[in-house]
Amino acid sequence: MNDGLITVLLVDDQPLLRMGFRLILEGEDDLVVVGEASDGVQALAAVESLDPDVVLMDVRMPLMDGIDATAKISASSSGARVIILTTFDLDEYAFAGLQAGASAFLLKDVAPAELIQAVRLVASGDAVVAPRVTQRLLENFVRNSPPRPALQPDxxxxxxxxxxxxxxxxxxxxxxxxxxxxxxxxxxxxxxxxxxxxxxxxxxxxxxxxxxxxxxxxxxxxxxxxx
Known part of the structure; x- marks a missing residue:
């Protein structure tokens, strides 16, 4: 964050959705959208060149999906934190996004106030965005997954x-x-x-x-x- 401003990159293949998020975020004095991307490949290039604090990342996109892009961002030297955007809160893609290193996930129809709060929390490094929803997602996914072999203690x-x-x-x-x-x-x-x-x-x-x-x-x- 520079001068108290939180910089955000919007990644979604739907221009209207990006426009809606931009209007919401830029209505706040401490938030600024520094760029947009319509697929994962563009997202990686934008993260490298713009160094945003937070990336709002769609999952289903052409060329490279949001899961792969999130994993590459998390493995890079970038300090950007990723919020996965998904349609369903118990979507397997949301789980995969968290596994890939995302700090949180949000529904695409999130209320404006919740979106703003999520971006601020994730930028702060706290990332306590609906932790009980995250827990419910993980529990549901684990319960519905095939039985795994006994895990060796990490x-x-x-x-x-x-x-x-x-x-x-x-x-x-x-x-x-x-x-x-x-x-x-x-x-x-x-x-x-x-x-x-x-x-x-x-x-x-x-x-x-x-x-x-x-x-x-x-x-x-x-x-x-x-x-």
């Missing part, structure tokens, strides 16, 4: 202290810092410190990626009555 989990492991499990539930602090009888400042250390140790960008990681590694499962 070596990265061994880097976490017992308290950090507890905090990670609560993050996977979709709890906020305040809710985690209340549940574990900690101060919010202490929780924030734990969250920063968890992100560093697990090599993930934000809280949403902690949720994805927790389900992928079996740290939490839908069959667990506690989660």
């Amino acid at each position: 070596p990265l989990l061994e880097e976490l202290t017992p308290r950090e492991l507890e905090v990670a499990q609560h993050i996977a539930q979709g709890l906020s810092n305040a809710e985690i602090a209340h549940a574990l009888f900690l101060s919010e400042a202490t929780v924030k410190t734990h969250v920063r250390r968890i992100l560093t140790k697990l090599h993930v960008r934000d809280r949403v990626q902690v949720v994805v990681y927790a389900y992928e590694t079996g740290l939490v499962t839908p069959s667990n009555p506690d989660y």
Whole structure:
């Protein structure tokens, strides 16, 4: 973010949708749309040249879809954070987008105020965008997926202290810092410190990626009555 401005790149193959998002975002003093792209290939070029803070990324596009583009952005040196745009909140593409490194997903018919809030939160690095919806998406996808072989414990989990492991499990539930602090009888400042250390140790960008990681590694499962 430069001078308090959050820069946004719009990626969608529908010009009218891009226009609608532009009108919503540029009505805010702290948000500016720096570019548009109609497919994943253009999106990658735009991210490299414009270095946006946030990318609003459609999934189904020609040449390169939003999932592949998100994965390439996440693997690059760019600091851009991706919000996946999807039609259904339990869409398998939304799950794939989160796996690819997206910080959040939104429905295309999102209310203007929710879109604005999501962009600001993701730009801040917090990425707490409907974490319980994210959790519900992951639980639904895992339940409806073919049975997976028993997972080997991820070596990265061994880097976490017992308290950090507890905090990670609560993050996977979709709890906020305040809710985690209340549940574990900690101060919010202490929780924030734990969250920063968890992100560093697990090599993930934000809280949403902690949720994805927790389900992928079996740290939490839908069959667990506690989660």
